[in-house]
Amino acid sequence: MEINIEVNLSHLNEFTLLGFSDHPNLQDILFGIFLVIYLNILIGNGLIIIITKSDATLQTPMYFFLGNFAFLEICYTSAVLPRMLSDLWTRNKNISLLACAVQLFFFFVLAATETLLMAVMAYDRYVAICKPLYYTLIMNHKMCIQLVIASWISGVPILIGQTYQVFSLPFCNSNVINHIYCDMSSLMMLSCGDTFWNEVSVYADTVLFGFFPFLLIISSYTRIFISIHKLPTKIGRSKAFSTCSSHLIVMGLFYGSAIIAYLQPKDSYRTGIEKILSLFYTSLTPLFNPLIYSLRNKDVIMAMKKLFSKLRVMRE
Template sequence: MAEANLSCVKEFILLGFSDLPNFQEILFGIFLVIYTNILIGNGLIILLTNYDATLHTPMYFFLGNFAFLEICYTSVILPRMLSDLWTQNRSISLLSCATQLCFFLILVVTESLLLAVMAYDRYVAICKPLYYTLIMNHKVCVQLVIASWISGIPIMIGETYQVFSLPYCNSNVLNHIFCDMPTLMKLACGDISGSEVSVYADALLFAFTPFLLILYSYTRIFITIQKLPSVMGRSKAFSTCSSHLMVVGLFYGSGLITYLKPKTSYMAVIDKMLSLFYTSITPFFNPLIYSLRNRDVIMAMKNYCLNEQGLEDLK
């Protein structure tokens, strides 16, 4: 089946880390720890942004949604990868592969748009502070979050359908850790130029455009910060943006390296490493970036721990 015409393919084989047979248990342990910490770290941010009244602001409302997004994002990839490492069963049905790709694309679009929304929030807070509460009221914040979550759904469903409508006649073996679009399109035969144009158009709309909005927002922010009279004021203003800038750099940096690097056959291992970076390592570090560099989050965490300790003492 691996070399026959696979236009009616029923399943794919995800190679994952099959080239490291002696390290399957170690890899399972490492990724289990990473996934557990992603769930705990982002879950804690969701808890704190809902629990502490001082964090009931637009910035932390977006941060709580971003933490939930990171949990969803990694849950599309890591549980399946952990199952493959544990059972050594690397086959994935056509429907499961399509579902994984579809949710992955939708969540990538959501993350890109949500990062742009968070940049806009910082722009309004620093460049238009007197109008901040008026512009970023709760209704607007909810609308921006909903738009970020649903904007890409119909187009990404169509994109997934288009990819899985291609004839597969080279192999059904995916040398990757999950069903990613570039890896799937490598297996397609015939004329795929139409699909490639569609992919680039969607990337331009849902990745490059939000990036330009983020770039514009921070250009205006830096100009405004430089005009502040005191060094302390400039430092405080910049500190409110530094965590978000680090996350944007990790997200777009790893994505650009992954999808714009030369496409050669010997780079499959690098593809896997880069994919792990933006699907696992970045979501792992995001809670640390936002908590360790944010005094409000640290204070909310201390207050939560003290209140929980007080309840325990009363019992």
């Protein structure tokens, strides 16, 4: 009997995403909450994209990266939330093998892009503050485009191989994923095969796309703080720090929530703690990003006021 179950599951064509099905009475409430969150992510980050593209005063490398980062946040959260909203609405928890593989691939590619783009944004602030005379020469338009393209495509070939490796495993323990999306660790826990090399490659990817960009960010901001400390006036130090404080907060939210989730023991996948923690870096961080950048940046606030003024004139 056990052999038949293993054979059937090793040739499965769909998984079951548990999501929040252990709280059946909250399904409609959770749908409403996450729908509002998703719409706010789309609107907030969409506004950032519009103003960084349309306002003449924001045509600088810093806001070019910010516009790309806002677009990335929309893509990143769209890899998870629409599927989760559909599951909450229809109560259908099944996801095909192909759809699961596609979701896993895009989620991790976009997560890798996020860490790389944050490192690029930190480097931009380093050049602007530590090498201001060479800023326009180093961060020219061609260099900005190359850095953005590199951030988007660097993880693609590696994570294609990673996804293929995971879905080449035999799944015979269960087809139930106790998560809100197709997560690498959750999938490996369902396998009855040897996952040692899969786990090694996951750790290697974490170092490559998580730890190294984090080191670059820390290195950039260490040099930035040293340069700011050397400025002669308090006003100068405050102005220099204000140009990178928003990015620091966003970086802290993303890495803080991801590190806490990553350091959780494997039992957290069974108890569901990982599901709660994953909401921070898949939903709340993209939700807060536009607020952080708009409330702490006078140029963004002025650009939004001008945009809304134009919209009022068009209505009249």
